[in-house]
Amino acid sequence: MISSCGGETESNSQEADADSTVAEVETQSLGFDAQGGSSYAVPSPNELFSIIKDSHLPYVDGLVSTEQPNYETSKEQALNFGRLTADIAYTASYEKFQESITNFDNLRKIGNDLGISYVFDELLVNRFKSNMDNADSLEVISSGTYQSIIAQLEENEKGSTLAIIAAGGFVESIYLLTTLIGEYQDDDEIIQRLADQKLVMENVLDYLNLYAEEDRVIEVLEEVRGVSETFLNLEEEEVSESVDTEGGKVVLGGSRVIMTEAEFNTLKEAAASYRNNFANATKS
Helix, strand or coil, X not given: CCCCCCCCCCCCCCCCCCCCCEEECCCCCCCEEEECHHHCEEECXXXXXXXXXXXXXXXXXXXXXXXXXXXXXXXXXXXXXXXXXXXXXXXXHCCCHHHHHHHHHHHHHHHHHHCCHHHCCHHXXXXXXXXXXXXHHHHHHHHHHHHHHHHHHHHCCCXXXXXXXXXXXXXXXXXXXXXXXXXXXXXXXXXXXXXXXHHHHHHHHHHHHCCCCCHHHHHHXXXXXXXXXXXXXXXXXXXXXXXXXXXXXXXXXXXXXXXXXXXXXXXXXXXXXXXXXXXXXXXX
8 A cells, every 4th residue: 555656866967068057856755656636646655664664763562553443434434544554554664564464454444434445456455465474575566556546546536535545644654753753853864854745745735625625625624734734834945965977066956845843843743633633533
């Protein structure tokens, strides 16, 4: 359920008479691997794999639940479908495969409740379970799986459901990352990668707004406000770096999102509050 992508910046060799060339720096984000309706990118919690692997952050017991879900409304079901995709990424990253396979079954249960059981065909289920003891294989398989689910939901005109799923998965990813990080530290690469998710938050909002005529989407837009406003209020600064190449000096330029300690703590609290609200919603 997790897709593998990310913003790798590639250097292209260029012949230049001038001493410098300005190039855009691409930032890494929590997963744009498929295009949603109206050309909005659909985010997925895929980069949890790479962030966790790169950071060596310790596993936290009890951070996610494997309790069988039974939510009443389609909004709660879609939010928690997204939550479980991020939870599977988290537990699989630490090779907690029993938790991962239990939540994969829980994901199928919510898919049935949502009326989207068709996204889980027999081949997909067998491939997922047979590779559950190999995190790297699981990541590769899950990349195609998530793209397939996105395509099927859009093909079956389930765009609003997909938008809510994306919101739930994104909020859960932020909840997991901020909890794992724990305390803010200046000049921390993981904090920077978290701040860079401002772009992803903007795309989540854009995608939700495509379906803002639906009551349940309006509710999600209001409920996620604590998280979204924190991201949207993050300031950005122009950055540049001079690099020597065979063709001369190249200046890499772009922008960097800044996150202060106060903003980190606000985001951490907002993500946990909203996540706990929909994860523990009244069940039938």
